[in-house]
Amino acid sequence: MQTATTHPGSGAAHADSHAHDHHEPSFLTKYIFSSDHKIIGIQYGLTSLLFLLLGFMLMLAMRQQLAYPNQPIPIVGGLLSKVLGNDMASQGVMQADLYNAFGAMHGTIMVFLAIVPLAFGAFGNYVTPLQIGAPDMAFPRLNMASYHFFFWGGVVMLASFFIPGGAAKSGWTSYSPLATVADLNNVINGQTLWLIGMVLLITSSLLGAVNFIATIIQLRAKGMTWMRLPFFVWAQFVTGFLLLLAFPPLEAAGLLQLSDNVLGTSFFLPTGLVYNGKQLDVSGGGSPLLWQHLFWFLAHPEVYVLILPAMGIVSEVIANNTRKPLWGYRSMVYAALAIGFLAFIVWAHHMYMTGMGTKIATFFQTTTMMISVPSVIILSALFISLWGGSIRFNTPMLFALSFLPMFGIGGLTGLPLGLNASDIYLHDSYYVIGHFHYVVAPGTIFGLFAGVYFWFPKITGRMMNEFWGKVHWFFSLIAMNLIFAPMFIQGIRGMSRRMYDGGATYFSVGVGADPGILWLNKFITHAAVLLAVAQIPFIINFVWSIWFGRKVDSDNPWQATTLDWQTPTPPPHGNFASTPVAHRGPYDYSVPGAKRDFTPQDQPN
């Protein structure tokens, strides 16, 4: 409905600035250097979806190598040899260095360039101001800067594939001293670019976080009290604080490691470090553990950055499609706040193997068990919300519903990793890979898919195709489980992560016979191919629907209550036709005595 001819975001009070606001912006200022939160949200969304695809393609190449070690990679093998050289892919066969580089970059790209920017940058930017009834973010130009830092961070990361020595190879965790010595032949190496890229990405996140929090505190519409905020906004609010406070220590750590790599300092290099049989010419006196502390101080809160926005999206979709208020909204809000607080005191559960004392291990086990409680509260509240609802099983809802058990599996399998005794056995095995992928892949990604299908009509004015959406959902759900469930078995039977031939050498010359898990490598890889195929309907549906999808028949096609749906479609610059006022809570569905089964937040009594 392109009926947005009213002056954006204004009451009569702004009529005088009318003429001033209406000069046509050029393409550059409208789409590239835009300071409108919706355009920035779309920029974030498209960029991060592309990175999501890239991260997945890297993994497909790696999975091929795991299933068929030392055989040429079909289709792209020759190209990889040509572009990256024979050191990396000799006659199309993935070498250990390339596996390591792809592995590190898969993790980095997925976390920092795909999921966070999609969940926080894209959905957060587009939806948050709409849901709180604001005309834009508090600092539109910082918002623009945030995207551009992100973009250049991504460019630096991509460029690192093509420099001599290739991209960073020391895992997404970049543990020192490995990260410093991995590529001593090249002064500017993949790790250096990784660190520069990270500093740019962190800067972007910090700008975003300041902006989001300030926006939510300051720009809530009249009547939009804290307890009337949609849960999505709360999730973004807590996410903002996690980014704001957890990222700076990693920025510090990144600068220190950069200094180790470029200036020859020894922040993370122990005394007497020997590499390749030679003592390194460094002062020593540093601490590898320090890197791990600084890294995990960010990276644990980061997992909540990955999951909270998805929980927010799922909550909106579930409330909307059960046609009933969320059960336990308040406890969900307090649970999210509790997560935000506890997330800062669990980090060392990633470091049980570093020989910490039992007292410290006990502390971190305790806090880790504590933080599972609020997650369980949120998940339970969402499950209970389904009870007695007249559920509409549309595509967003199917993804949202699948999120619940998938995140459940991811969360429950995390408990043995949080307990010192069992983690010592499971640490660094495929069990860990299975665990956190259940959280971030069928968990977060399904939440994000739900969001894409849900807000697509608001953003474009057109619906995505339901049939192909359901096909996408069905095969993705099957494939995800076929990929990640067998990893638990592999891990429990002793398969380590980060092995470039999937354990073939390890089990033949290392620890003896294959304990019956190597065939699963092939199985998983085939499932990953199925997952890839299942994304084709999504990609076509997405692109097609932008131009040819069915037009929405109203501004509020899902008949939702929150303010984001009470805007023209797509929302104009300034968002609302008239300044909105909130009169009620976010989920007034099926209010007894009301004419319709939903009562928008801005509807007066």
Added chain:
Amino acid sequence: MEIPYAVKPRPDTGLYNAKVGIWLFLASEVMLFGAFFSTYILLRVQAPHGFWPDVALGWPHGLLNIPIGTFNTAVLITSSVTVVMAWIALKQNQFARFRKFMAVTVLCALGFLAIKTFEYREKFGHYVIQLNDGSRITGHLNVNGSSPLLWTLKDVEAAKLEALKVEVDIPNKFRFPVGHPIPEDIHKAHQAGEHHREREIKVSDISSLKAFIPSTHPFFAIYFTMTFLHGLHVFGGAMVLFYFGFIGSGMWKTDPERFTNRIEVGGLFWHFVDLVWIFLFPVVYLL
């Protein structure tokens, strides 16, 4: 379209947007410098007992110039006071007075940086020299009357010197040698109460020569990193204050309230920069 509360405070929070923004930003800065201070603590706690350079990786003490550091602290605190005075002057509608205080603030910032640069330079010309017999000395080089910066053994070889003239530091009272890493005659000179001593050292006796730079010792690594990043903050803050107070001060005529807010926000950042130094100074200079 106008963003609400960009200038006027929002009634229920009592704050305008930029003030919320700067406080949030400062919270993240606290975490950033917090990480650096934690790094300092960890490196220092795990350093071997005894003092560098007597003990190979012991923590050094007394290498920084305390009077200069104290003076610099005073300079920075002064600027923190003047930035508040500038803001008060604006509130009282006295633009000329505001200008004066802003000028003092920015000059103090530049003075601080100049002094810091001088201190850095002094470190770059100060060397630790490892001799083949296992002893270690520190001091300044004297090559034809000048004191070269950032030399390594390669530069000595390139200069085709047979022997190096070194102004050797006599270990000060904080340091107590463990074993005998200090050459015997210097030890004697120390006991005789001398402070400086020039020696000629044969280049063939030297096994390594390094200036007091980050790669020489974790103390220098963390000292330079923290003070450099703090210096960047000083520089950035001074630029912003200069822009607000001089280049962009036309806003005082068009939008005085917003202009005053700007100065307040800039001032908050400036206090933070000052505060970091107030922690940094005792930690690296005194402790």
